[in-house]
């Protein structure tokens with residue numbers, strides 16, 4: 206969705222800002238004027254992006270010159286931008302529903318532990334086993350690393366909540382009243398919401414919060430984006446748990462962070478969140494289960510069970 210929103214902004218003569226990897230694989234917000242820069246922002250990066258004064262200064266400069274600005278970030282980041290620039294007609298804010306981020310230090314320690322050498326690309330959510338299962342995929346000088354959240358140490362730590370920042374456990378930026386014009390989040394329960402088949406390639410939920418958000422979305426009509434109107438309540442109930450909810454603090458989070466400072470990242474994950482032989486066995490048969498449709502069958506059965514339990 207970022208690509209389409211950013212393209213719309215370029216068509217309006219504006220610029221966009223999003224989170225991209227730097228040459229050193231640090232996640233940082235960048236200013237985008239070209240399709241290539243916009244492409245760098247695609248994909249969720251499960252680490253706090255650096256939002257520097259330089260970015261604020263460049264947004265200020267663009268707004269002063271009446272250049273439309275699209276800023277996409279986590280709710281705490283869009284709140285910071287809104288606080289800095291107020292209700293400016295040229296400023297369009299998009300936030301993501303967010304369950305929390307890990308500290309850049311954890312990300313640094315993971316990369317240093319993995320010793321990939323020269324890296325060409327990183328994806329936290331590769332669709333190796335479909336959209337519903339996050340896979341870390343790193344293309345590096347001598348090969349491709351690809352492991353799902355079950356056995357990749359970083360994703361395992363992230364999804365368990367042990368690597369979440371303290372501020373995320375008491376997030377002040379969640380809720381139905383947003384600082385943003387548009388809110389984006391995953392649409393994992395696409396079939397139930399639309400009645401259509403899910404191709405497992407991924408769908409994005411879009412909440413329009415303001416008139417300005419509506420205007421931006423109308424611009425998207427000129428892009429090749431297919432929309433399905435869904436019931437907002439149902440959409441939020443099935444996919445938007447984290448619109449309001451905070452992840453509880455993991456009881457061992459503090460000690461995890463102090464341990465990764467002086468020990469290898471994967472050994473700390475192994476002692477706090479042991480990856481068992483059964484995990485490796487499940488990972489080994491995942492490819493086949495995915496190809497034969499067993500993985501989709503099991504996911505749907507789990508979702509049906511959740512739905513029945515809720516009612």
Ligand SMILES: Cc1cc2nc3c(=O)[nH]c(=O)nc-3n(C[C@H](O)[C@H](O)[C@H](O)COP(=O)(O)OP(=O)(O)OC[C@H]3O[C@@H](n4cnc5c(N)ncnc54)[C@H](O)[C@@H]3O)c2cc1C
Pocket residue numbers: 206207208222223224225232246247248249250251252253254277278279301302303304305306389390391392409410444445447
């Ligand atoms: C840390 C994090 C936690 C999330 N938690 C949830 C959740 O609990 N539930 C849910 O439904 N969705 C969550 N999302 C949002 C979801 O993963 C998608 O980013 C969102 O649905 C937009 O999808 P897309 O295909 O349009 O994004 P894409 O077109 O792939 O673009 C990704 C967008 O995300 C921005 N972005 C990527 N990483 C970061 C980052 N670290 N900091 C700030 N901005 C970033 C980019 O700038 C870009 O605009 C989370 C995203 C992140 C980054």
Ligand code: SF4
Pocket residue numbers: 279280281282303304305306370372373374376377378379
């Ligand atoms: S959970 Fe809240 S504080 Fe943490 S990154 Fe997300 S919006 Fe920011």
